[in-house]
Amino acid sequence: MKSSIKQKFSVSYQYDIYFTSGLFTPENRLLSDFFAQRNEGIAPKLLVVIDEGVVACHPALPERVREYFGLGPAVQLVADILLVPGGEAIKNDWESVDRMIESVDRYGIDRHSYIMAIGGGAVLDAVGYAAAVAHRGIRHLRVPTTVLSQNDSGMGVKNGINYRGKKNFVGTFCPPVAVFNDNLFLLTLDDRAWLSGISEAVKVALIKDAAFFDWIESHAERLRRRDSDAMDYLIFRCAELHLQHIAGADPFEFGSSRPLDFGHWSAHKLEQLSGFEVLHGEAVAIGIALDTVYSAIVGMLSPHDAQRVLTALQELGLPIFHPLLEGSDTGHPLLNGLEEFREHLGGRLTIMLLRAIGRGVEVHELDKQEVLRAAAALQEGVNLVS
Amino acid sequence: MKSSIKQKFSVSYQYDIYFTSGLFTPENRLLSDFFAQRNEGIAPKLLVVIDEGVVACHPALPERVREYFGLGPAVQLVADILLVPGGEAIKNDWESVDRMIESVDRYGIDRHSYIMAIGGGAVLDAVGYAAAVAHRGIRHLRVPTTVLSQNDSGMGVKNGINYRGKKNFVGTFCPPVAVFNDNLFLLTLDDRAWLSGISEAVKVALIKDAAFFDWIESHAERLRRRDSDAMDYLIFRCAELHLQHIAGADPFEFGSSRPLDFGHWSAHKLEQLSGFEVLHGEAVAIGIALDTVYSAIVGMLSPHDAQRVLTALQELGLPIFHPLLEGSDTGHPLLNGLEEFREHLGGRLTIMLLRAIGRGVEVHELDKQEVLRAAAALQEGVNLVS
16 A cells, blocks of 8 residues: 555636726626626525725615616625725724624525625725635625725735734635726725825836836826826736736745735835824835835945836825834834734745836845835935935 | 736645554654655744544643654744644634634744644644634644544545534635544544544445445455454545545535535534534435435436445444434425535535446435435335345
8 A cells, every 4th residue: 555645736716807987887787797697597696795985985886786786687686785894994803704704694695606895905805705714615706996906906816804903814815706896986085095006006017017117107197186097007007917927926825925015014014003094005105115225225226216216106196204114223113024024924034126127036134224224215305316 | 908807827736645653653754754855944833733532542642742843853843732622512613713823823823834733524624724714824734533534524625614503614625735644543533433434435435436335345344343454445545536536626616516425415414403413424324325225216226236335334333324314204304404505515406326336426406205215215224125
């Protein structure tokens, strides 16, 4: 008898990301066609969960969702539409997750049924988690309503909730079955939410696509002034680059490399230190600025390129410094973020830096003194080219 | 601008199942070699969780685990070994799951660290769930200690816990990184646990491998009398057939077909109706008997083959009837199991029946009257050949 058996298999995933306007207007056939094409004989059930923050801006939304799904026989909307708190609140709210799992039980939602989340990234994360674990996985549809979730988090394969204040400590890798990006939701965002979502596009351009960075640079003012066409292209290209990265590398992140986390080691910590007063996208802009200046200080990136990055961020109306970056070199709280970041990713510390615009490079340690110098340079608003 | 993006990728999984004796004896190099081969530069952390039921039979086990991992530098055992309740108790015990997640936090267990579960299938399920969701997945090692977990559940890719009494209502699909089957743990099982684990081997033989059924039939007495060599082969071959099935078909069960659930629709219900007084393997034996007789009654299976199945089960010392199968055709509680089974799997009801020994066939409905006739036939102990 052999003393071991080798097991090996692959699991294939496929999902479409749709870009539309007015997803729930009766004449928009995207969703009804989606369900009609996937019909397996019995109309599947659909549980809809909506971000309360979205309902505050679109009070008629639950009713329009009901009307939309009332028109066609391809899917059965269950009686209750769940409303859940938006933003970081839901990530700490295990009761909402429990309420979703309880609804799966009550309405007999099975593994061939659907749970749709309409909301910002935090709501998509929490609903995605409930959908991933109930019955070991219900089909999950995402309708992201913010710039950040339409170009970044909503495209990805991760979900998660916080645990004792630790961000995304509990979650899974579980792709959605489809994503519907509706640009009308962006019109009701406040300026901070609109602008802060742009930083993930800057990030992915900087590490992967110099031409996209050039485009962002030349459209910075239009983006800041909320030009919808510019934002449509920004979201599309950013989503595309994210999706290519996920498909091409290590979708479920078994390794230690995490290029898309450029600028994020300090961003995560900054969000947490500020009690989530600093928005994720704002923290990412500051994190990008910090790691860009660091890249220049250690001689990896030309001062000219670094200055282009800082200027673009500022022209986009994004912050590049926060008082929490100040401090001495003795026990600077920001630096604890490095070890927390390593622990969250697992394995060896791996940090993305810049060698040029459009070209990231990974390193395995940062010089803490130089990080503090980079922070000080940002505080002083130093001109790197001079 | 295009109005959609198609995303597509595959995720590859690979894990080895080892068969050994005395895994934690100092001279057994299996585990130390395993960690040495996977060394990535830094010795990873290891959190060990043990089934209290196993410790009751092997009181020195925690100390032997400590001594074993104290010998080599390839892995760092964290200070606490967690003991958790075994059997169905842990599946209802969300506090134990929370305690594991809390340990991941306290000991800085990261995604490249390991959580090892030593125990029966229920403990593997619960620890596997905690490992799957903490940090979106810690590397999970399984040391199954029962016949059932060594030949069946411990090989698979599922984990789960109960929710409001509903079995495995919450869980994920998440392969382990290795499985270590140690046959010495089987010696301390009581007779019910030893015997009941055999029913999953009968099941997989009946639907996939006539030669393996012949072997079980001719070794029934030896297996019943606890011959270790016979059990070693039974576990190896049953594990191999399970692993082949998982790799070949639909590992994460996106479809509705679930061939390995032959005999399980009634088994799940019977376990639940008995308050888990009936062990899973016993319920599966009864479920196999029921669906075998049903297959014969509806003319799908020859009476001769059906009789062979019933005789083999009985010679193995397995039950083929339980008083909960009795009852009238008006609202028989067992029959509710059909809809619950459909809902758990999702999609269209799909039930495996037998066309011959070694050859299963899927159907999409059962005739409830004939199910009750099959139950009555088992109660009367009818000889199907006569």
